[in-house]
Amino acid sequence: MDESVIQSKIEEIKVLAEKENINISKELDHLKAKYAPSSEDTWEKVLLARNIDRPNTLDYINLICDDFVELHGDRHFGDDPAMIGGIGTINGQAVTFIGHQRGHNMKENIERNYGWAYPEGYRKALRLAEQAEKFHRPVVTFIDTAGAYPGVNAEERGIGEAIAVNLKKFSVLKTPIISFIIGEGGSGGALGIGVSDKIYMLENSIYSVISPEGFASILLRDAERAKEAAEIMKVTAQDVDEFGIVHGIIPEVPGGAQIDPAFTAEEIKKTILKDLKALMSKTPNQLIRYRSKKIREIGHVNENNAKVQDLFGIFGKVFGRS
Amino acid sequence: MSSEFNIGRKNKNNSSDFPNPFARVTDTTCRECHHKIKREKLVEELQVCPECGFHMPMHPYDRIATLVDEGSFTEFSQELTSLNPISISGYEEKLTQARGKAGLNDAVVTGIGSIDGRQTVLGVMSFQFMGGSMGSVVGEKITRAILKGADEGLPVTLVTASGGARMQEGIFSLMQMAKTSNAAALLDGLGIPLFIVLTHPTTGGVTASFAMLGDVSIAEPGALIGFAGQRVIEGTLKEKLPEGFQKSEFQLKKGFVDMIVPRAEMRKTLSFLLKTHESESKGWMSR
Numbered sequence: 001m002d003e004s005v006i007q008s009k010i011e012e013i014k015v016l017a018e019k020e021n022i023n024i025s026k027e028l029d030h031l032k033a034k035y036a037p038s039s040e041d042t043w044e045k046v047l048l049a050r051n052i053d054r055p056n057t058l059d060y061i062n063l064i065c066d067d068f069v070e071l072h073g074d075r076h077f078g079d080d081p082a083m084i085g086g087i088g089t090i091n092g093q094a095v096t097f098i099g100h101q102r103g104h105n106m107k108e109n110i111e112r113n114y115g116w117a118y119p120e121g122y123r124k125a126l127r128l129a130e131q132a133e134k135f136h137r138p139v140v141t142f143i144d145t146a147g148a149y150p151g152v153n154a155e156e157r158g159i160g161e162a163i164a165v166n167l168k169k170f171s172v173l174k175t176p177i178i179s180f181i182i183g184e185g186g187s188g189g190a191l192g193i194g195v196s197d198k199i200y201m202l203e204n205s206i207y208s209v210i211s212p213e214g215f216a217s218i219l220l221r222d223a224e225r226a227k228e229a230a231e232i233m234k235v236t237a238q239d240v241d242e243f244g245i246v247h248g249i250i251p252e253v254p255g256g257a258q259i260d261p262a263f264t265a266e267e268i269k270k271t272i273l274k275d276l277k278a279l280m281s282k283t284p285n286q287l288i289r290y291r292s293k294k295i296r297e298i299g300h301v302n303e304n305n306a307k308v309q310d311l312f313g314i315f316g317k318v319f320g321r322s
Numbered sequence: 323m324s325s326e327f328n329i330g331r332k333n334k335n336n337s338s339d340f341p342n343p344f345a346r347v348t349d350t351t352c353r354e355c356h357h358k359i360k361r362e363k364l365v366e367e368l369q370v371c372p373e374c375g376f377h378m379p380m381h382p383y384d385r386i387a388t389l390v391d392e393g394s395f396t397e398f399s400q401e402l403t404s405l406n407p408i409s410i411s412g413y414e415e416k417l418t419q420a421r422g423k424a425g426l427n428d429a430v431v432t433g434i435g436s437i438d439g440r441q442t443v444l445g446v447m448s449f450q451f452m453g454g455s456m457g458s459v460v461g462e463k464i465t466r467a468i469l470k471g472a473d474e475g476l477p478v479t480l481v482t483a484s485g486g487a488r489m490q491e492g493i494f495s496l497m498q499m500a501k502t503s504n505a506a507a508l509l510d511g512l513g514i515p516l517f518i519v520l521t522h523p524t525t526g527g528v529t530a531s532f533a534m535l536g537d538v539s540i541a542e543p544g545a546l547i548g549f550a551g552q553r554v555i556e557g558t559l560k561e562k563l564p565e566g567f568q569k570s571e572f573q574l575k576k577g578f579v580d581m582i583v584p585r586a587e588m589r590k591t592l593s594f595l596l597k598t599h600e601s602e603s604k605g606w607m608s609r
Contacts, residue, residue, distance in 0.1 A: 148549065148550075150549070150550030150551075150554045151550075151555060152561050152563065154549075155548050155549060155555070155567070156576055157576075158534075158576065158578050159530070159549045160529035160533070160534050160548065160549035161534040161578055163499075163530040163531075163549070164503060164529070164530050164532070164534035164535050165534070165535070167499055167500050167503035167531055168503040168506050168507045168510070168535055169507065171500060171503060171504035171507050172504070172507040172511065187487075188499060188526075188527055188531075188549070191496055191500060194500075195503075195504075207493055208492065208493060209487050209489060209492055209496040209527075210487070210489055214554075215489055218489065219489055219490070232408075232410065233492050233493075234408050234493070235492075235493075243408075243493060245493055245494075245497060292504050292508065295500045295504045296465065296501060296505075298494065298497040298498075298501060299407075299457075299461055299462055299494055299498060300404075300405040300406075300407035300458050301402050301403070301405060301458045301459050301462050302402065302403045302404070302405055303401070303402065314469055314472045314473055314508060317472065317473075317512060318472070318508050318511040318512055
């Protein structure tokens with residue numbers, strides 16, 4: 001069936017339902033999902049990852065947690081609405097949640113600065129991660145940003161330093177960390193809360209070193225060629241998973257997570273519970289060793305017979321032999 | 323290619339493949355003030371413009387020669403070369419060109435040298451090699467350098483010069499930020515110092531990783547140091563940049579570097595730091 005025909009049918013049903021005062025929005029969503037083009041197209045995935053209706057960090061937290069309290073502020077400068085955090089419970093297990101926060105409309109997005117976090121956002125994230133570490137509470141992060149805020153104020157307050165310190169400290173945090181890239185995973189701003197024991201990408205999320213637009217304007221010398229850039233850069237969940245950089249892909253319903261947020265939330269919840277079962281029994285040293293080793297192995301170099309250092313000697317020195 | 327060679331020797335007819343210090347320096351027009359400078363003067367001034375004081379980018383071997391005791395530097399991991407992990411067309415050619423232009427396998431030189439008799443692991447980046455961008459090789463070499471310090475109980479000194487992550491390696495270059503920062507965390511755990519010398523320019527993913535993780539951060543005068551590129555800030559957000567934005571002096575004022583040290587005094591400053599951290603570098607934290 002032609003897509004425009006389906007669309008007009010859907011509209012017809014909508015009008016009819018309104019007339020009869022029946023709520024059929026759920027059925028409609030599934031109908032839309034069923035006929036939505038299941039996307040193999042990279043650019044469509046980029047657009048889906050950025051879709052304004054796509055569930056955001058607080059949406060997932062509310063769907064996953066029995067209860068949740070938000071905690072605010074970095075204790076140095078202020079509270080960044082583009083980065084949220086707090087404590088929630090999943091089936092009774094306390095978890096610290098941290099994530100970039102985008103809005104679903106213009107007003108919310110202005111409030112949330114479109115999920116572009118400032119240094120104080122990253123410092124709040126670290127404060128909450130270290131608080132979790134203190135109480136051996138696991139940390140779950142939701143990544144959803146085009147990048148850290150590239151503005152004068154962010155530079156003045158040390159956005160580079162804030163991200164750098166997070167990379168360093170998250171990499172040796174003595175409590176489990178699980179990350180989900182739920183939308184756009186853009187550059188250092190994404191990685192700033194993305195160093196973890198387990199990292200997953202949602203089916204229609206992207207992860208990249210620079211935005212396709214940025215890549216196009218710098219390497220292809222034409223910002224208009226972002227579509228092409230996205231292909232070249234290999235930014236989709238499927239690409240990044242193939243590179244072995246993430247631990248798996250979280251499914252979404254056809255057409256994207258915005259059609260059935262509860263479905264994806266349930267998948268995320270199951271993943272968290274499964275991983276926590278394994279991770280919570282590890283000692284801090286085991287966690288850090290595994291995390292460091294995993295990070296250490298990412299990259300492609302031609303060794304030319306160079307001698308590879310024995311990492312475990314160093315881990316032994318840092319953490320003892322346990 | 324030999325993996326070890328000495329640097330800073332007086333013998334200029336050294337048959338090894340190490341180029342003579344400053345061999346690549348030619349008569350130059352200062353980029354900042356357009357003053358014309360003869361090669362001899364430029365070498366004497368350590369590639370600092372005598373007119374306006376602009377600290378020009380340096381070849382890593384030249385910089386190492388200005389920092390370490392003569393003949394004390396032994397390079398390691400020189401053999402590492404880049405692959406093309408996300409199969410970008412033209413990347414191999416670009417690397418070949420860069421190798422020829424910079425006379426290096428990639429954008430950083432790492433090794434062990436001594437300053438006034440005190441050993442340090444030393445990593446020096448090259449802006450001439452693809453803008454000093456950090457891909458898998460730079461990330462791996464910086465990581466090995468830091469872990470070498472951890473393994474041998476030696477302070478680590480890194481001299482940065484980089485436009486950021488190497489886009490041609492996509493997501494793999496982003497991950498080098500995590501890798502180098504993790505290595506810095508392990509060094510930290512052993513109580514071994516990390517000294518960072520920020521030179522013009524240090525931006526993007528290098529700034530947002532190991533370059534900002536020094537126990538002591540030193541900047542050369544007038545160096546551009548920041549995360550986001552100035553064109554990005556100006557262009558995308560239509561924000562006007564304040565005078566001297568992201569320069570060393572700005573970063574000192576904002577509290578992100580400890581001191582600004584002219585090139586001619588860098589060796590003396592590092593020597594002082596190595597001396598004052600001698601006891602700490604034995605790892606008292608882990609005892």
